[in-house]
Amino acid sequence: MTDFAERDGPSVTEGAPAPAEAVRTRGLYKRFGRQVAVAGVDLVVPAGSFAGLVGPNGAGKTTTLSMITGLLLPDAGSAEVGGSDVWRDPVAVKAHIGVLPEGLRLFERLSGRELLMYNGRLRGIPKDEVARRSEELLTVMDLVSSADKLVVDYSTGMRKKIGLAAALLHNPRVLFLDEPFEGVDPISANTLVEVLRRYTSSGSTVVFSSHVMELVERLCDWVSVMNLGRIVAQGPLSEVRGGQTLNEALLHLVGARATGEQGLSWLGSPGA
Ligand SMILES: Nc1ncnc2c1ncn2[C@@H]1O[C@H](COP(=O)(O)OP(=O)(O)OP(=O)(O)O)[C@@H](O)[C@H]1O
Numbered sequence: 366m367t368d369f370a371e372r373d374g375p376s377v378t379e380g381a382p383a384p385a386e387a388v389r390t391r392g393l394y395k396r397f398g399r400q401v402a403v404a405g406v407d408l409v410v411p412a413g414s415f416a417g418l419v420g421p422n423g424a425g426k427t428t429t430l431s432m433i434t435g436l437l438l439p440d441a442g443s444a445e446v447g448g449s450d451v452w453r454d455p456v457a458v459k460a461h462i463g464v465l466p467e468g469l470r471l472f473e474r475l476s477g478r479e480l481l482m483y484n485g486r487l488r489g490i491p492k493d494e495v496a497r498r499s500e501e502l503l504t505v506m507d508l509v510s511s512a513d514k515l516v517v518d519y520s521t522g523m524r525k526k527i528g529l530a531a532a533l534l535h536n537p538r539v540l541f542l543d544e545p546f547e548g549v550d551p552i553s554a555n556t557l558v559e560v561l562r563r564y565t566s567s568g569s570t571v572v573f574s575s576h577v578m579e580l581v582e583r584l585c586d587w588v589s590v591m592n593l594g595r596i597v598a599q600g601p602l603s604e605v606r607g608g609q610t611l612n613e614a615l616l617h618l619v620g621a622r623a624t625g626e627q628g629l630s631w632l633g634s635p636g637a
Pocket of ligand 1: 400420
């Protein structure tokens with residue numbers, strides 16, 4: 366069963382109202398050997414949000430997103446997207462989500478245009494429609510002049526843009542992006558922001574992880590803060606910030622690290 370509103374594929378509960386929560390996890394848990402990466406996460410993202418998942422290095426953001434998008438099997442807990450259980454109903458969920466994972470792996474020997482065509486056909490979208498959507502996405506992403514270049518020759522920012530285009534091609538209800546702006550120049554970042562804003566303005570949901578607090582503050586209306594495998598704050602941006610900048614709030618929530626007054630005395634000392 367799926368509660369997704371119908372888009373490209375048939376929906377089991379046609380005409381059913383979309384659930385108020387786009388994403389909901391309960392007690393999500395993952396351990397790698399002795400390392401507990403995700404220690405019981407209850408993540409909530411309201412439908413239609415532009416949601417940010419933030420936290421220090423190693424907080425468990427990528428592991429959480431991987432479990433929610435069906436890329437990594439949880440040890441315990443559950444994840445629902447659009448009311449469907451990710452691990453009990455993976456086909457329904459995957460039909461309605463788009464993912465830009467960390468360390469994005471692409472088919473390097475295809476051109477950008479071929480990559481989009483391949484993705485669209487895999488999703489069962491008719492060829493003419495894939496071609497039409499691909500050209501629009503290539504234009505918006507400013508990739509037309511590189512569309513016939515092999516992906517292996519794309520720059521980091523171009524890879525992010527073609528990856529985002531591939532993730533959007535089937536018009537998903539929920540889009541998951543792991544560090545989408547990492548390595549992207551400011552002009553390309555503005556393009557990505559514009560595309561994502563347009564996407565959420567029609568009621569779709571974006572969940573993205575980022576270390577760039579200014580960007581999260583500028584874009585997001587909902588924020589989940591992770592530390593040491595747990596959610597330590599979650600809610601509307603203004604509530605999580607509590608009158609501070611998001612950066613200040615994050616430092617309070619996760620605790621500022623020692624700045625090294627005691628150590629590194631040799632660093633920068635002549636002759637040391
Ligand atoms: N495949 C793995 N094997 C072993 N440990 C892992 C693996 N993946 C993640 N971890 C560990 O799990 C913890 C959480 O990692 P994760 O990548 O989810 O954090 P993150 O919040 O995304 O970090 P960053 O902001 O640096 O990308 C870290 O301690 C990491 O070393």
